Amino acid sequence: MKAIVDAAFAAEVDFLKALVRVPSDNPPGDCAAIAEVAADRLEALGFIVERHPVPEPFVRQNGMRSVTNLIVRHVFGAGKGPVIALNAHGDVVPPGSGWTMQPYGAEERGGAVYGRGAAVSKSDFATYAFALKALIASGLPLDGTVELHFTFDEEAGGFVGPAFLIEQGLSKPDYAISAGFSYAITTAHNGVLHMEIVVRGRQAHAAMPETGVDALEHAVPILKALYDERHRLGGIVSAEKGIGSPKLTVGLISGGINTNVVPDRVALRLDRRLIPEEVGTEVEEKLVALVAAAAPRVDGLEVECRRIMLAEPLRELPGADRLVAAISGHAREVLGVDVEPTGVPLYTDARHYSAAGIPTVLYGAGPRSILEANAHAADEHVRLSDLKAATEVIALTLRDLLKA
Numbered sequence: 001m002k003a004i005v006d007a008a009f010a011a012e013v014d015f016l017k018a019l020v021r022v023p024s025d026n027p028p029g030d031c032a033a034i035a036e037v038a039a040d041r042l043e044a045l046g047f048i049v050e051r052h053p054v055p056e057p058f059v060r061q062n063g064m065r066s067v068t069n070l071i072v073r074h075v076f077g078a079g080k081g082p083v084i085a086l087n088a089h090g091d092v093v094p095p096g097s098g099w100t101m102q103p104y105g106a107e108e109r110g111g112a113v114y115g116r117g118a119a120v121s122k123s124d125f126a127t128y129a130f131a132l133k134a135l136i137a138s139g140l141p142l143d144g145t146v147e148l149h150f151t152f153d154e155e156a157g158g159f160v161g162p163a164f165l166i167e168q169g170l171s172k173p174d175y176a177i178s179a180g181f182s183y184a185i186t187t188a189h190n191g192v193l194h195m196e197i198v199v200r201g202r203q204a205h206a207a208m209p210e211t212g213v214d215a216l217e218h219a220v221p222i223l224k225a226l227y228d229e230r231h232r233l234g235g236i237v238s239a240e241k242g243i244g245s246p247k248l249t250v251g252l253i254s255g256g257i258n259t260n261v262v263p264d265r266v267a268l269r270l271d272r273r274l275i276p277e278e279v280g281t282e283v284e285e286k287l288v289a290l291v292a293a294a295a296p297r298v299d300g301l302e303v304e305c306r307r308i309m310l311a312e313p314l315r316e317l318p319g320a321d322r323l324v325a326a327i328s329g330h331a332r333e334v335l336g337v338d339v340e341p342t343g344v345p346l347y348t349d350a351r352h353y354s355a356a357g358i359p360t361v362l363y364g365a366g367p368r369s370i371l372e373a374n375a376h377a378a379d380e381h382v383r384l385s386d387l388k389a390a391t392e393v394i395a396l397t398l399r400d401l402l403k404a
Contacts, residue, residue, distance in 0.1 A: 001134055001135075001392055001395050002334075002392055004134040004137050005131075005391050006388070008130055008134065009130075009384075009388055011130075012126050012388075013113065013126075013387070015041055015126050015129065015130070016113060016118070016122060016123055016125070016126040016382075016387070017115075018041055019034065019038060019090065019117070019122040019125055019126075020104065020106040020113065020115035020116070020117055020122055021104055021105070021106045022034045022037050022104070024090055025092060025095075026092065026152075026153065026155040027064075027094070027155075027156075028065055029065050029066075029091065029153065029156055030064075030065040030066050031064070031065075031067055032053075032066035032068050034091075034152065035067075035068040035090065035150075038090060039051060039070055042072060042129060045129065045133060046133075047129070047132075047148075048073075049070055049071075049072055050070065050071040051068050051069075052068065052069040052070070052071065052164075052165070052168075052170060053066075053068045053069075054067040054068070054164055059160055062153065062160050063156050064156055064160065067151075067152050067153055067161065068152070069149070069150070069152065069160075069161055069164065070149075070150040071147060071148065071150075071165070071170065072129075072132070072148035073145060073147050074132060074136065074145065074146050074147075075144075075145050076135075076142035076143055076145070077141065077144070080143055080144070081142070081143035081145070081401075081402050082144045082401060082402070083144065083146075083147060083172065083175075084144065084146050084173060084176070084177070084401055085148075085149050085171060085173035085175070085176040085177070085353065086124075086128035086146065086148050086178075087150075087162055087176060087177070087179065087349060087350070088121045088123075088125050088128060088149075088151075088178070088364065089121050089150075089152060089153070089155075089158075089161065089349060090117070090125060090150060090152045091152045091153055091154060092116045092120070093155055095116045095378075096377075097378065098379075099378045099379055100378070100379055101114055101379065104116060106118070108384075111383055111384050112381040112382060112384060113381060113382055113384065114379055114380065115381075116380055118380050118381050119365075119366050119374070119380050119381060120179070120370075120376065120380070121179035121364065123179075123366065123387055123390075124365055125150055126365070126387060126391070127364050127387065127390045127394055128364075128394060129148060130391050131391050131398065132148065132395075132398070134391070134392075135395050135402075138395075140399060141403075142399065142402040143402060143403075146398055147171055149171065151165070157309050157311060158311075158349040158351075158352050161349060161352075162352040162353060166353070173353070173358055174319075174358070175319065175323055175360070175401065176350065176353035176359070176360040176361075177327075177360070177361060177364075177397075178348060178349055178350035178353065179362065179364045181364065181365075181366035181367060181368065181369070181373075182331070182365055182366055182367070182386045182389055182393070183337070183339055183366075183367065183368040184339060184342050184368070185323075185339060185340065185361050185362070185363050186341075186342060186344050186362035187314075187324060188240045188242075188243065188314050188315055188316055188344075189276075189314040189346060189348060190273045190275060190276075190343075190345050190347050191278070191310075191312045191313035191351065192271060192272065192273055192274060192309070192310075192311050192347050193271075193280055193283055193309070193310050193311075194271055194272075194307070194308040194309040194310075195269070195272065195287065195306065196270075196305070197219075197267070197269075197270070197304070197306075198265065198266075198267045198303070198304045198306070199215045199216075199219040199222065199265070199266045199267075199268075199295075199301070199302075199303050200215060200302040201215035201264050201265070201300060202262075202264055202300050203257060203263070204261070205260070205262070206259070206260040206262060207260075212262035212264070213262075213300040213301050214263060215255060215263045215301075216263045218295065218296045218301050219255075219268065221294050221295070221296060222268070222295055222303070224294070225290055225293070226248060226268075226290070226294075227250075229248055229287075229290060230247070230248040233246040233247065233248055236275070238275035238276060238277060238343070239277065240275070240277075240343040241342045242344055243275050243276065243343040243345055244275075245275070246273055246274060246275050246283075247271075248270060248271070248272050248273075249271045250268055250269070250270045251271050252267075252269040253268055254266070254267050255267055269308070270287075272287065273345065273347075274312070274313050276313040276315045279312070281310070284307060284310065287305070288305045291305055311351060312351060313347070313351065314348070314354050315354060316359075317358070317359045318359065320359040323360075323361045323401075324361060326396075326397040327393060328341070330392075330393045330396040331389075331393045333396075334393050335389055335393075341361075344370075346370070348362060350362050363390070363393070363394070363397075364390050365382055365387040365391070366386055366390075367383065
């Protein structure tokens with residue numbers, strides 16, 4: 001398998017660079033263009049590509065402008081073996097500042113490709129496509145199906161990407177491998193609750209604040225209760241390796257009318273990270289109760305809590321151990337180090353497969369940590385040695401899972 005991956009590696013790097021050069025920032029989430037480039041490139045490799053555009057109202061409802069999901073299906077043998085989905089996302093966070101090179105330049109320097117999305121997770125479009133290509137080229141007697149699921153809404157929650165493919169019955173895999181890093185197999189990750197708390201009062205002239213109901217003043221005890229909760233959560237630690245504690249962050253505050261007006265409305269947006277032991281709906285109920293208890297009892301004051309998004313954690317399902325065993329053995333062989341299962345304190349599209357009862361892990365191209373790759377930061381990059389290694393590991397893993 002190594003010789004096959006090596007022979008096609010220049011083409012794989014070119015494939016990755018072509019995707020990095022197409023901006024696919026989310027927000028705003030206008031991702032039709034990157035999907036078309038990816039589809040054209042996959043077709044040039046000889047794959048049959050299914051394009052599944054998501055209806056605009058559903059896209060808009062999820063805070064995006066355009067999404068076309070891509071599926072490639074390749075059947076080996078009689079197709080009676082397992083169906084294995086490989087999922088990566090092509091939407092990216094906006095570049096931000098601090099770059100020392102063009103965010104969409106796909107510049108190769110020092111054995112790495114730089115650019116927004118190079119690590120998260122356009123690299124795994126390349127990993128998975130060229131692993132499948134290598135497996136086909138091997139001519140080995142295999143039985144089953146490999147599906148490439150290339151989606152474009154992970155940064156918005158994955159609801160019109162993997163969740164859409166599963167809910168619409170477009171795919172029913174037996175196993176799933178989602179975009180990850182080369183030196184760890186992720187079997188669990190955090191979930192997240194995004195919530196908005198709106199405090200409504202009554203505006204008044206700043207010369208007579210007592211005639212109004214100051215929304216900002218009455219938001220203060222709510223903020224204190226939230227920060228007290230943050231510190232309490234620090235004393236809870238997940239039993240899952242690599243996860244740590246639940247987190248709570250008030251990431252955005254907005255409100256007020258003008259400097260000389262008592263504010264009539266203040267909105268707080270918070271991010272509550274869930275550990276795998278927690279259930280999102282239960283956490284939400286407790287947060288709403290905490291806010292209600294902290295809000296002052298004042299005539300004319302209203303407090304509303306609104307869910308923006310809830311993503312349950314990824315929890316290891318029976319059958320995922322088969323994926324872990326196959327990946328870890330080949331990763332050790334290819335990389336020369338032990339690659340072990342762990343959890344990560346973030347959330348990904350993998351949870352949608354797990355929620356549908358599909359054993360799922362994360363594994364793909366990348367270094368030992370998100371920080372090392374500058375993922376979601378300036379000068380994001382993927383090392384070409386990691387890209388090649390991950391491609392070989394995935395190809396060998398698929399070979400084992402599909403042995404006739």
